[in-house]
Amino acid sequence: MPQLAAHVRTVDPNQIREITQAAWATPNAIVLSIGEPGFPTPVHILEAAEATLARDETGYTPNAGIAPLRAAFAARATGLAGSPVDPSRVFVTAGAQQGLHLAMSLLLDAGDEVLVPNPGYPTFAMTARLLHAVPVEYPLHPSNGFQPRIEEIESRITHRTRVLLLNSPSNPLGSVFSADLTRELVELARRRGLWILSDECYEAFTYDVPHVSPLAFDGGGELVFASYTLSKTYGLTGLRIGALVTPPGMETRMSTVMESIVSCVASPSQYAAVAALSGPQDYVRNAEVHYRGNRDAASAVLAELGIPFLAAQGAFYLWADLSHASGGDIRRWTRQFLEDSGVALAPGTAFGSIGEGWVRIALCGDRAELVEGLGRLPSTR
Numbered sequence: 001m002p003q004l005a006a007h008v009r010t011v012d013p014n015q016i017r018e019i020t021q022a023a024w025a026t027p028n029a030i031v032l033s034i035g036e037p038g039f040p041t042p043v044h045i046l047e048a049a050e051a052t053l054a055r056d057e058t059g060y061t062p063n064a065g066i067a068p069l070r071a072a073f074a075a076r077a078t079g080l081a082g083s084p085v086d087p088s089r090v091f092v093t094a095g096a097q098q099g100l101h102l103a104m105s106l107l108l109d110a111g112d113e114v115l116v117p118n119p120g121y122p123t124f125a126m127t128a129r130l131l132h133a134v135p136v137e138y139p140l141h142p143s144n145g146f147q148p149r150i151e152e153i154e155s156r157i158t159h160r161t162r163v164l165l166l167n168s169p170s171n172p173l174g175s176v177f178s179a180d181l182t183r184e185l186v187e188l189a190r191r192r193g194l195w196i197l198s199d200e201c202y203e204a205f206t207y208d209v210p211h212v213s214p215l216a217f218d219g220g221g222e223l224v225f226a227s228y229t230l231s232k233t234y235g236l237t238g239l240r241i242g243a244l245v246t247p248p249g250m251e252t253r254m255s256t257v258m259e260s261i262v263s264c265v266a267s268p269s270q271y272a273a274v275a276a277l278s279g280p281q282d283y284v285r286n287a288e289v290h291y292r293g294n295r296d297a298a299s300a301v302l303a304e305l306g307i308p309f310l311a312a313q314g315a316f317y318l319w320a321d322l323s324h325a326s327g328g329d330i331r332r333w334t335r336q337f338l339e340d341s342g343v344a345l346a347p348g349t350a351f352g353s354i355g356e357g358w359v360r361i362a363l364c365g366d367r368a369e370l371v372e373g374l375g376r377l378p379s380t381r
Contacts, residue, residue, distance in 0.1 A: 011126050015350035016360075019334055023344030030373035033334075033344040035171065035316060035362050037235035039290075042283050045234065048275035049268040057271075061264045063255040065092025065243075069270050072277035073228065073243040080203065080226075081215035089221065091244045091254050092265050092273075096201045099227030099244035101127050103197050105257055106250075107163050107225075108133040114163040114197075115156060117148065118352030119319075121171050121199070136161070139354060146173045146310060146319070150184050154192070163195045164188070166214060169202040169314025172351045172360035174295075176313040179212045186217040186224070198226040202315035204233040204284055207292050209313050221247045232316075234276045234283055239269040291316040294363040297371055306380035316363040319348075323357030325378045330357055343373040 003009075016033060023029040052058075064070060070087040077085040093099040100123070108114060110132035116124040118137035125135035138153045140146040153164065166185060168177035177185070189196045196214050203211045218224040229242035246254060258264070276283075295312050302309045308321040326333035331347040338344050346362070348355025363370065 007129055007132050011129050012122075014122055014126070015331060016122070016346045019338065019344050019346060022335065023338055026338060026342060026344075028342060029338065030343045030369050032362050032365070032370065032373050033346040033360075035232065035364055036237060037232065037287065037316075037364050038366065039235050039283065039287060041235060042276070042280070044279045045236070045272045045275045049239070049272040052268040052271040057267050059267070061267050061270060063258040063264055064090070064251065065265060066267070066270050066274070068274045069277075070243075072274055073245070076228070076277060077213075077215060077226065077245045080200075080211070080213040081218070081221075085215070085221070085245060086248065088251050089246050089248055091246065091258065092270060093227070093242045093244050094240040094262055094265050095231055096199060096227045096229035096242045097123055097127075098240075098262065099229075099242055100124070100197065100199060101131075102244055102254070102257060102261065103225040103227065103246075104128060104131050104133065104163070105261070106253065107195050107197070109162075111160060112163075113158060113161045114165055115153060115161060115194075116165045117167060117170070119146070119172055119348060119355040119358075120165075120167060120351055122350055124165055124167075124199075134160070137352060140173070140175075141354070142310075142321075146170070146175050147177070147181065148185070150188055153185075154188060157192050157194070161192070161194060163197050165197045165199065167199040169206055169211065171202065171315055172317050172346065172348070172355070173310060173319045174312030174315050174317045175310065176206055176209050177212060179210070179216075182212045182214055183217045186214050189223055194223075196224045198224055200226055201229050201232050203228065205288055205291055205316060206314040207295065207312065211314065215245065218247075223247065230273055230276055235287070236269075236272065236276065239272055241265060241269045241273045290367075291363055294365075294367050294370055297367055298361060298363060298374055301371055301374040302377075305374075305377055307377060312363075318361040318363055320359050320361060321357060322359050322377070324380050326357055328356070330355070330359065334359065341376040343376050
């Protein structure tokens with residue numbers, strides 16, 4: 001039998017999916033390992049998708065997406081950038097993950113390097129490897145509140161480095177970059193001739209601190225690609241809809257790349273997205289209140305058990321230190337904990353070597369179930 005391509009054989013399994021699929025096969029498991037919003041989809045969003053099907057608008061759309069949706073995403077990006085973002089810079093994608101893939105496809109040749117956070121979302125490195133590029137990790141240390149240090153990033157830049165990937169609010173950490181740090185990161189990229197690829201999946205959910213996009217410090221839009229999704233903001237994970245905001249002048253090139261990868265996103269998803277962005281925002285406000293409440297409830301349980309954790313400022317995850325119980329192998333421990341207690345947590349090593357001993361706790365589900373599941377964790381006392 002012929003072999004698969006080498007760059008596919010070197011991509012590691014996703015440990016988040018590994019533990020979650022095991023949990024789905026476990027009767028009555030409490031699944032805290034995956035970020036799946038649990039609220040009903042707002043009716044006006046469903047009706048927009050249904051109306052698209054009812055009028056049989058199921059043909060191709062422009063590669064970059066329908067004009068009303070590009071305009072709606074541009075308006076949102078304008079608010080984040082603090083200056084006008086023209087719709088010509090917006091390309092509708094099948095979720096933020098495809099936005100990351102499209103951007104890396106544009107920016108990375110075989111052997112080029114992309115700087116990715118450790119801990120960081122696993123598909124950052126997976127996507128780079130699938131494109132024959134090399135992910136180079138920059139550390140986020142517990143001693144620095146899991147925030148990046150400019151000097152540590154700069155020390156990893158080589159003649160092959162092309163892209164600095166940023167993620168704030170962070171999955172898995174729940175950390176948020178300050179305006180000063182974001183500015184310094186953009187200045188570093190400008191000084192060293194790098195592109196910035198900014199994953200802003202969770203931009204709608206921060207707690208008592210603002211979300212600051214690198215777009216705000218990009219001047220005329222010369223460095224930053226920013227990837228967005230409605231999966232988290234409106235709970236539309238299955239509709240696969242997001243957007244990639246690019247520097248100006250990319251329309252012809254991006255349309256060509258999109259044609260070869262996706263052609264266009266499904267039209268019912270695009271019209272549902274228009275309704276989500278331009279319609280009532282009750283869902284987002286209610287979700288923010290729920291996630292904040294879950295964060296506080298989960299934090300109280302961990303504090304009572306004496307389990308250290310990173311105070312979450314954004315997204316809907318809590319990052320907790322189970323090194324007192326995991327014996328130096330958090331991946332094995334989470335599987336055993338699922339078997340023994342019926343609770344699934346994402347092992348920190350799913351997000352990089354610095355995650356050893358840590359777990360990611362998803363805060364987006366039922367609060368009583370969340371508290372019950374965390375109450376089964378082993379105390380440090």
